[in-house]
Amino acid sequence: NQQLIQHIAINFMAPEALKNIAILTVSDENDDQYLNHLRLGSDCEKLLTTLSLECGQAIKLKCLDFYKTTVRQMMKSLPYKDTFFEHLSFLDPIVALFQEGKNKIRNLSCIASRIGHVDVAKIEYD
Numbered sequence: 001n002q003q004l005i006q007h008i009a010i011n012f013m014a015p016e017a018l019k020n021i022a023i024l025t026v027s028d029e030n031d032d033q034y035l036n037h038l039r040l041g042s043d044c045e046k047l048l049t050t051l052s053l054e055c056g057q058a059i060k061l062k063c064l065d066f067y068k069t070t071v072r073q074m075m076k077s078l079p080y081k082d083t084f085f086e087h088l089s090f091l092d093p094i095v096a097l098f099q100e101g102k103n104k105i106r107n108l109s110c111i112a113s114r115i116g117h118v119d120v121a122k123i124e125y126d
Helices: 002-009 028-037 042-049 053-077 099-103 109-115 120-125
Strands: none
Touching: 002 053, 028 053, 042 053
């Protein structure tokens, strides 16, 4: 969930601002700063060069508003602060397919306690 928020927010925020998503805020007061970091894609940038400054600025502001609204909605809807998902990182194929990833699995009791009705002893044996 945090990666998804970062993936959208990087289109208008500086990378330094995205280091800790748990404390991220999207402010309307930072629009000038956000516009400096706005990423629209090469086709859109080409289109903007053919338009008047006022029209180009209006398009940029609409795109910025879209990005900000999207990130705010994601932060309201997604459980990005829930540490439970960190405990599930071993399910990521990049981690799970290599011995190094398997070594990261130390204790599944946190996961078992959230799910309930799980025989932790059997899981740890497997």
